Amino acid sequence: MTGQTTPDSKDAILDAAQDLIAQHGYAGFSIRDLARGSGLAKGTIYHHFQDKRDIYRSVMVRDLSQLSARVQEAIADADADDPVVWLRAFVAAFLQQAEERRSHIRALVRELSAMEDGMLQIARQVREQVGGQVAAVIEEGIALGRFRAVPPQVAVMSLIGAMNTYVAWQLVVEDSPVDAQAADALIDFFLYGLMKEENSDG
Amino acid sequence: MTGQTTPDSKDAILDAAQDLIAQHGYAGFSIRDLARGSGLAKGTIYHHFQDKRDIYRSVMVRDLSQLSARVQEAIADADADDPVVWLRAFVAAFLQQAEERRSHIRALVRELSAMEDGMLQIARQVREQVGGQVAAVIEEGIALGRFRAVPPQVAVMSLIGAMNTYVAWQLVVEDSPVDAQAADALIDFFLYGLMKEENSDG
Amino acid sequence: MTGQTTPDSKDAILDAAQDLIAQHGYAGFSIRDLARGSGLAKGTIYHHFQDKRDIYRSVMVRDLSQLSARVQEAIADADADDPVVWLRAFVAAFLQQAEERRSHIRALVRELSAMEDGMLQIARQVREQVGGQVAAVIEEGIALGRFRAVPPQVAVMSLIGAMNTYVAWQLVVEDSPVDAQAADALIDFFLYGLMKEENSDG
Amino acid sequence: MTGQTTPDSKDAILDAAQDLIAQHGYAGFSIRDLARGSGLAKGTIYHHFQDKRDIYRSVMVRDLSQLSARVQEAIADADADDPVVWLRAFVAAFLQQAEERRSHIRALVRELSAMEDGMLQIARQVREQVGGQVAAVIEEGIALGRFRAVPPQVAVMSLIGAMNTYVAWQLVVEDSPVDAQAADALIDFFLYGLMKEENSDG
DNA sequence: AATGAATGAGTCTTCATTCAT
DNA sequence: CATGAATGAAGACTCATTCAT
Structure with missing residues (x-):
């Protein structure tokens, strides 16, 4: 229990991203939007995804x-x-x-x-x-x-x-x-x- | 009755834009690219198109x-x-x-x-x-x-x-x-x- | 006279940059600082320099x-x-x-x-x-x-x-x-x- | 009386940091790099050093x-x-x-x-x-x-x-x-x- | 008609640092 | 002692658009 998994945030990001992409397309959504949508900070997103x-x-x-x-x-x-x-x-x-x-x-x-x-x-x-x-x-x-x-x-x-x-x-x-x-x-x-x-x- | 008055620049812009859109999509090309591609200056593009x-x-x-x-x-x-x-x-x-x-x-x-x-x-x-x-x-x-x-x-x-x-x-x-x-x-x-x-x- | 040279801005940027580098080093100054220092907008700097x-x-x-x-x-x-x-x-x-x-x-x-x-x-x-x-x-x-x-x-x-x-x-x-x-x-x-x-x- | 009590982690961090600084300079290395280089977690580094x-x-x-x-x-x-x-x-x-x-x-x-x-x-x-x-x-x-x-x-x-x-x-x-x-x-x-x-x- | 310098909001990304576990 | 998820300020850079010439 050192704190590995935590799939919660990752999923939250993916969920929010799915909606955003659906509505605005890849180029049409910003990381800021994604942060807002997932309820996390911008940095956290880059903690879970490279790009x-x-x-x-x-x-x-x-x-x-x-x-x-x-x-x-x-x-x-x-x-x-x-x-x-x-x-x-x-x-x-x-x-x-x-x-x-x-x-x-x-x-x-x-x-x-x-x-x-x-x-x-x-x-x-x-x-x-x-x-x-x-x-x-x-x-x-x-x-x-x-x-x-x-x-x-x-x-x-x-x-x-x-x-x-x-x-x-x-x-x-x-x-x-x-x-x-x-x-x-x-x-x-x-x-x-x-x-x-x-x-x-x- | 197909060709209007052959506005060279306008066509050049459209041609270049067609290629750029084909390759990179709407969000993926910039006016600067378009200027380069059409051989015209950025300002000129805004003479022929509003947006x-x-x-x-x-x-x-x-x-x-x-x-x-x-x-x-x-x-x-x-x-x-x-x-x-x-x-x-x-x-x-x-x-x-x-x-x-x-x-x-x-x-x-x-x-x-x-x-x-x-x-x-x-x-x-x-x-x-x-x-x-x-x-x-x-x-x-x-x-x-x-x-x-x-x-x-x-x-x-x-x-x-x-x-x-x-x-x-x-x-x-x-x-x-x-x-x-x-x-x-x-x-x-x-x-x-x-x-x-x-x-x-x- | 279509508006080519304008060495003024470029020099202003270099002057401001020279001071900033002298004081804070390469990594220690930001483009925002440089914009402020040169009296120009951030974008203008990238108009004159690539990087x-x-x-x-x-x-x-x-x-x-x-x-x-x-x-x-x-x-x-x-x-x-x-x-x-x-x-x-x-x-x-x-x-x-x-x-x-x-x-x-x-x-x-x-x-x-x-x-x-x-x-x-x-x-x-x-x-x-x-x-x-x-x-x-x-x-x-x-x-x-x-x-x-x-x-x-x-x-x-x-x-x-x-x-x-x-x-x-x-x-x-x-x-x-x-x-x-x-x-x-x-x-x-x-x-x-x-x-x-x-x-x-x- | 040269070696203290062999605090492994601290030395590992210093060793890794020495290399990183040599290669990239102070501003050029990140704590993440240092964590990777020393084989420790980011948090651990802040256990041994303030800043x-x-x-x-x-x-x-x-x-x-x-x-x-x-x-x-x-x-x-x-x-x-x-x-x-x-x-x-x-x-x-x-x-x-x-x-x-x-x-x-x-x-x-x-x-x-x-x-x-x-x-x-x-x-x-x-x-x-x-x-x-x-x-x-x-x-x-x-x-x-x-x-x-x-x-x-x-x-x-x-x-x-x-x-x-x-x-x-x-x-x-x-x-x-x-x-x-x-x-x-x-x-x-x-x-x-x-x-x-x-x-x-x- | 044509130019290109100038703009500044906005984009992606990094980073030192904190903290609950 | 150790971890790594979370943070948000800050950084470099892009871009559509305007405007004096």
Whole structure:
């Protein structure tokens, strides 16, 4: 008990930073704001993080991890036996996450493309994790004879691309909530193109 | 009626600003950089523009106009009689534009969501312009009995979403050029889901 | 006349910096102090100099140049025919310079050893310039048969070393003015060891 | 009775501080650096020393004491009967000390003039101690009829001035080791000027 | 139209020091 | 004795903007 951990302050800083980045972007928030927001002194922030960049990176890592975790959790709950059910669960989780994080997704969209190096590597990891799972399910569906024999990555990109662009547009440009019906229509359209003879489903 | 009176300085500033924004983002470039880049003095810049914001806005407007114009040009050349041909021409123009402007698209993705007010309105205009045309073609295809009777916006979002996400990922995250074959596969997948019985096309 | 030069501000900054460095050393003065001292705004200082280091370097260069110039001026006035007269004139100029610059020599003594690179090169230049002239005179004296045939550098180091250490000690440690009699005794001692048979001189 | 009670931490701090001061000067090292260097925590340092100043003072006192002790030790070993032998032993010890402490002498040269109050008093003490001994030997040599009847302080300043300036220049500006031959030439020149008729010695 | 010196608020960051454990 | 989290004043430096020329 010499006084090592104390994750309280570090988390408080990350929480405050997450909000600030969401609202103003990396360049748009100052350490002073962060100090105020976290209830700590400026110096304390530099006690826990090396840099403004370090803070930023930490927030993004946490954010992406949460996104990834959330999606996978929701997926795990779904009955994985039916690929169609699975894909719908995935989309639902994705949308829910987006809806809840509303402001944070703004930051992710905005900031992801602004950072290089480490940040993009993390993005690639998430993509591989999430995209890989979706691809696996699609391959399974193909094997089961329910889906057409398309290259899985093409299907993945089509699905995620549509969802992602829809969400980004809705939340960032239109600044309005995600519409479940619109999302449903999108996945229906996707599944129709993916499936063999049957109709989109149930 | 495209060129006004060739105000050299103003264009020089916009050109330099376009590059700077593409590389560093709005907050990441300074007027001093811009002065250096345009070969003019700082004061001169404030003769032509009111604000840093004003410069930014002008660059974005020009950028979006070019994007829009480019796409429409390419479309106009295509034989508009066949919706499928039309859609393929559209996608080709979209990709070419993305490929050529490589760095600028980075800025558009990044900056669009960073600005409010005027900027987003412009984005909405572009979306309506471009998306509207695509929707019209799809409606036409439906009327001709070649496409399934899906809500046009759903198809538009599916197409543009897939293309957009693919391009953004490729250029921003992977930092590699757009792969024509991958793009072809995406549009094939889309068209399969859209068309009635026929195969994707010739 | 577009507004290029304006050496006024630059000089004002250097003057203020010279005083501040003399009094508090490089690390001991702040840009704010310098702004106050020069009657300009902080930003203006960075308009004329790149760095705090840059300011420092400029002050030192100016300082050393003045020292070098002063010594050579005084020497030029002396009757260069008699090496002994010449050496005495040199010492007088050196002491006068030290006396006048009192506080600045503190800085030179203190800071010279703190800087590397560029600074030391300048110091070497001054040494070669000044030391070289003294060495030449001593060689001349040897050629004339008035001085012993000692290696000129040894004599130069003995003379300058004694003067320099005396001055530094007096001004820095004792914080009292240079004593002309003490200095005379030093040069007499030096000349006695240097000259052939004759006594120290008239 | 030289070592007290071996307070490990205190010595570790002083050792680390000595190195840091030698390398970066007083203003150039931080308590954090010192903590790292000594392997202790920041708080611990403040258990052993009141201030950063206090640390600095302690290092300097220890440094100067060592310098003084070293010189006197070496002198004590020499046969004090012959003033010339004595003076050569003194110079040898002085140079050896300088050579061994290389980096620390940088700090002494740099820092001595930066501090007032206590520090300069210590410097004066060292000067009186060391300089006093040299003066005594010279007086003895005069009394013995071997040296000219010059004011002892003049001789002391000439000797120490030459040695000191040579060493400082060599170590600080040229950053190269002391050359024994050059030093020999300097003391020969000095002794020639000091002695009566005889040649320099040997 | 064009210039660039001048401004000062604001930014990130460092640092000696304190204190509860 | 020892620790390291916390502090906030202070430092170097940047930047959009103005204005006399």
